[in-house]
Amino acid sequence: DADVTQTPRNRITKTGKRIMLECSQTKGHDRMYWYRQDPGLGLRLIYYSFDVKDINKGEISDGYSVSRQAQAKFSLSLESAIPNQTALYFCATNGAGGEDTQYFGPGTRLTVL
Amino acid sequence: EDQVTQSPEALRLQEGESSSLNCSYTVSGLRGLFWYRQDPGKGPEFLFTLYSAGEEKEKERLKATLTKKESFLHITAPKPEDSATYLCAIGGSQGNLIFGKGTKLSVKP
Numbered sequence: 001d002a003d004v005t006q007t008p009r010n011r012i013t014k015t016g017k018r019i020m021l022e023c024s025q026t027k028g029h030d031r032m033y034w035y036r037q038d039p040g041l042g043l044r045l046i047y048y049s050f051d052v053k054d055i056n057k058g059e060i061s062d063g064y065s066v067s068r069q070a071q072a073k074f075s076l077s078l079e080s081a082i083p084n085q086t087a088l089y090f091c092a093t094n095g096a097g098g099e100d101t102q103y104f105g106p107g108t109r110l111t112v113l
Numbered sequence: 114e115d116q117v118t119q120s121p122e123a124l125r126l127q128e129g130e131s132s133s134l135n136c137s138y139t140v141s142g143l144r145g146l147f148w149y150r151q152d153p154g155k156g157p158e159f160l161f162t163l164y165s166a167g168e169e170k171e172k173e174r175l176k177a178t179l180t181k182k183e184s185f186l187h188i189t190a191p192k193p194e195d196s197a198t199y200l201c202a203i204g205g206s207q208g209n210l211i212f213g214k215g216t217k218l219s220v221k222p
Contacts, residue, residue: 031208033209040214042200042213043157043210048209050208088154100145100204107154107155
């Protein structure tokens with residue numbers, strides 16, 4: 001089984017709808033991240049969490065919110081989706097204390113019409 | 114500002130034709146230089162982490178090297194299955210990764 005899973009893998013929605021993307025990990029890592037990938041722009045950080053009570057905004061957090069339900073679960077919400085949020089979304093994890101390498105999930109392809 | 118620039122944007126090789134991908138970076142204090150491979154529609158797959166100038170790491174046909182300003186990913190005698198986008202990233206001050214835009218490698222048989 002994969003260490004980092006994301007659901008759904010694909011989602012098509014309409015402008016104004018609320019969407020939640022979910023991420024789970026079995027690596028026992030403390031730190032979790034949400035990135036967005038757009039063609040020509042690379043991966044950009046949306047939000048990150050170093051533990052259940054520690055959530056921080058990243059480079060492009062406007063229009064997004066997150067919830068860290070447990071050490072293993074980190075959800076990303078789009079409160080009112082808009083077309084320019086169409087992108088690939090990736091969750092990543094790493095451990096604390098010097099474990100710098102981040103391990104990525106398979107991604108969610110989100111299309112906002 | 115911490116920044117990563119990868120070149121070339123795209124590289125087409127014949128099978129067996131060795132080459133290198135470049136990743137230049139500016140950072141106030143390096144917290145690791147990371148290489149990932151990404152296949153279309155999939156998540157980045159970790160390849161290497163480098164921390165110090167002069168450090169080298171190898172995996173099959175890939176070898177990553179690091180200087181104070183750049184890193185190279187050398188591909189020796191590539192095969193078609195090496196075709197992918199290769200991403201370079203540096204460790205950011207927030208504990209995140211700062212990515213370059215990637216190099217898309219195509220290896221033709």
